[in-house]
Amino acid sequence: YTSSAGTVFSVPVAFVCAIMSLLEFAPSLDDLPYEEDVSRNPYALKSWLRYLDYKQDAPSKMRSMLFERALRELPGSYKLWNSYLVERVTMMKGKTITDPGYEAVNRLFERALVFMNKMPRIWLHYTSFLSRDQRVLTRARRTYDRALRSLPITQHPRVWEAYIAWVKEEQGLPTVSAVRIWRRYLKLDPTVVEDYIDYLIKIDYFDEAAAVLARSLNDEFFQSSKGRSKHELWLQLCELISQHPKHIKSIKVDPIIRGGISKYTDQVGKLWTSLAEYYIQLAQFENARNVFEEAINTVITVRDFSHIWDAYTQFEDTFLSLRIENLEKMQQGGGDEDVDPEAIEEEALELDLITARYEHLVERQPLLMNSVLLRQNPHNVHEWLKRVKLYEAALNPVMVVETYTEAVTKVNPAKAKGKPHTMWCSFARYYEQHGRLDEARAIFLKGTEVPYRNIDDLASVWCEYAEMEIRHMNLEGALEILRRATISPKRNVAIPETEPVQKRVHKSTKLWTFYADLEESLGTLETTRAVYDKMIDLKIVTPQIILNYASYLEENRHFEEAFKAYEKGVTLFPFPHSLDVWVVYLAKFVQRFGGGKIERARDLFEQVLKHAPPAQGKVFFVMYAGLEEEYGLARHAMAVYDRACSAKDIPPEDRYALYLLYIEKATEFFGVTHTREIYERAIESMPDKYSRELCLRFATLERQLGEIDRARGIYIHCSQMSDPRAYASFWDTWASFERRHGNEDTYREMLRIKRSVQALYGTQLNAIISNADLIGTAKPTNDAMESLEASAVSHLPEGVNMQDLRTAVAPGSERSVLTGASSSASGHGIVKPPSTDYDMERASASWENQEEINISSSADADDAQAGDNVQIEEVAVPAAVYGAAASSKGKGKEKEIDTEGT
16 A cells, blocks of 8 residues: 555555445445434434334345444343344344354344343243254253243243243153153143143153152142043043053052042943053953952943953953964974973963863853842842842752842842842742752741731732642641731721731731632631631722622522622722622622512612712613513513613713613514604704614604604704715615605705705804804904804814814815714704795805705796706505605696505
C-alpha cells in the first residue's frame, strides 16, 4: 500500500478481508433513519424490532449481526433471544448432522440460557433441537435435567410432558435410563402410573410392570386416570404374570392371584386359569394340575366351572399329545445314537398313567358338575338325589350311603328347593332294596321327626313307611303305623300354622285317605266307618271321599247309612263342590226307592233346586221331571218343565234345550196341539237367536198339520227378526214354503215383507252411523264421548262394528257386514218398524233391493211382471186348505195344492 507521500506499507490479507466484509454490511443510506433511532435509543426494544422487521429480507449474516448488536444492548430481552434462536434453528433445517453450524447454535442456546434460564420455552426449544434435530441423546437428557434443576417446580409439568414424550418415542434411549426417568416422573405425578406400566410392558420389563401394578392395586386410594376399575387392573396383572412367568421375580404370584380370587368372585374362573397358566409356562405341570383340581372343587358357578374345565381338559389333551409324540420319537431312535430301552419303557408307563388320569377326569365330570351345583345351593334336593344316582351307576354303595347321610344332614327343610321328604324315603328304600328292613324302619322314624314346611311332606313319609310294610306283607304293622300317624288331640281345636307339622299332620287328607283305603281292605266295617266318621268330624273330607264312603256302605247293604253320608256331604260342601254329591245322591235315592218314597224324593229335589245356582239347575230339573214321569203324574212332570223354562236365571242355551225337551214331552203325553202354547211362550221369552230356530220348528209343525195360514203367520212374525242379508236361509225356507203351498199373491206379499224388513234394517244402519258421525264431529268431553259411543255400539247387531257399518253404507259398496240382528218385535231394535204403508214405502225407498219386483197399479202389469220374474209352481190345492186366500182371489179358477210331503 503506497501513501500520498510515497511511503510504501505492508498490510495482512486477512485484515484486508475483514475490512472488506465490514464494509459489505455497512449501513446504507436507507438504513440511516433506523441507525439514528437505535443510536438515540439503544435500550428501546421497539426500535430494534422495527429495524429487524425492516431488514427481514437481508442476508442472514447481516440479520445475525443486527441481533448481536441488539442483544449487546438488551441481553435480558426474551423476545430478541427467542426470535434470534428460532431464526438460527430454522437456518439449520436440511443441513447434515456434521455441519459446524449445529454447534454454533448450541453455543448460542447456552449464551441465551445465561440470561434466560427461568424461561421454560427456551429450555424446551433447546431440548427439542438437541433430541429431534441432532439426536444427541445424552446431551439432550442432561439438558432436560438441567432445565428441571433451573426452573421452579410450577414449571416442571411443561418440561416433563416433553421429556416423557421424547422417552416414549426415542428407540435408541437405553431402557435403564428411560426407567429411571419414569421413576423420577412418578414422584411428581403418580397418576401416570398406568402409562408407566404400558411403557414397561412395551420394553419387556415385565417384572417391573407387575410390581408397579401390584403396588397400585394394594393402594386403597389409587384412582385410575384412564377410568379403569381395579377389577380390570387385576385381570391385567393376572394376564401379565401368567403369560410371562419367567420374567417375574420380585413378586409372589400365587398369593396375589389367590387374593384376587377371594376378592373378585365374578371372575373366579379366569383367575384360576391364569394361575394354572403361570405354572404351565414354568413347566411345573404337577402344580398346574393341583391348581386345576383345587379350582374345580371350589368354584360355585357353572360358568366358572365350564371355563376351568375347558382349560383343564385342553391342558391334559395337549400334554398327552406331546408325550405320545415324544414316545414315538424315542421308539424311532435319535439318528445314529442308541436309545435306552428302559427309558422307552419308563416313558410308556408314564404315558399310560397320564392317559388313565385323563380318562378318570372325564369320567368325574358329572360328579364335579353336581358338586358345583350343591356348593351353589346345598339345599337342592334334586341335585342330592341326582348325585346318589351317579354313585349307584358307578356301583359304589359306600358313597351312596355317605351321600344320603350328608344330604339329610345338610338340607334344611325350611330352605329346601324341592321336596325334602323324598330324600328320606329314597334313603329308606335303598336299604329296603338290600333287605335291611330294620335300618329302613329307623330311617323312616327319623324322617317323621324332621320339621318339614308342609304337612304333605310328613304325610308322604308316613305313607311310604306304611307302603313298605305292605310290600313285605306286614299288614298289621302298616295299620299300626297309620294309627300312630293319625292320632288327633281329644279336643278338635284349631292349631296355628306356626306349630310344627307333627302337631298338625292328623289333618292331612292324604294320610286319612290312605288309612281309609287300608281299613276298607284289611279292617272291619266298624273300623272303616269309624275312620270315615273321624274324617268328617275333622272336616278334612272332599266330595270324592263322601262318594267313596257312601259307595262302601252301599256295597255292605247299609243304604240308610249311605244316604246319611250323602246328607253330611251336601251339608258340608256348598255349590258347585256339592254338585256331584247331589247328582249321585238323587240318582241313588230314586234307584233305591223308586216311587215308594216319592214325597221324600220331591223334598230332596226342592231342596237342591233352592240352593243350586241357575247355571247348574238344568240337570236337576231334568232329573226331577224324570222322576215325575216314571213314578208320578204327567201333569206334575209338565209343571216341572214349565217351571224350568220359566226360570229367568238359567242360561239361554240351557233354557232352549229345556224348551225342546218340554215340547217333546208335551207331544208324547198330550199330542202336538198342546205344544202350540209352549212354542208361543218360548218364542216370546227367548232371545232372537233361539226364537228364530223355534219359529222355524213351529212353522214346520203347522205345515205338517196342514195349517198353512198359521205357518205363514209364524213366518211373518219371524221375518221381523231376520235381516235378509244376514239370515238368507230363513228367507229361502219361506220362499220354498210359498212356492209349495202359496200362490202369486202370497209370494208377492213375502217379497214385499222382505223389502220392508231390509229397508228397516237399512234405516237402523243409517241411524247408527249418523249418531256415530255426530259423536265424532261434536268433540264432547271424555265422559260424554264414552257415553255416546256406548249407546251407539250397544244397539249394533251381533258381530257388527262401526267401521263395518260405514263400509256397508258407502256409495257403491256391496259388502254385507251384518251377521245378526236384534228383533224389533222383541224390543231390542233402535228404530221401531214402520207402522203405516206410507212409512213402509218410504223406508223401502231408502234401500235398493236387488230382488225388488216392480209392481204397477194395473192388474195386467202385475201379472206380466210376475210372469217375467217369478217362477211359480202351480199345483192343485183343495179349497178348504187354501182358506182365506181363495176368497181374496175373486173370480178365477180354483187352484188345488198338492199336500204330498206335508
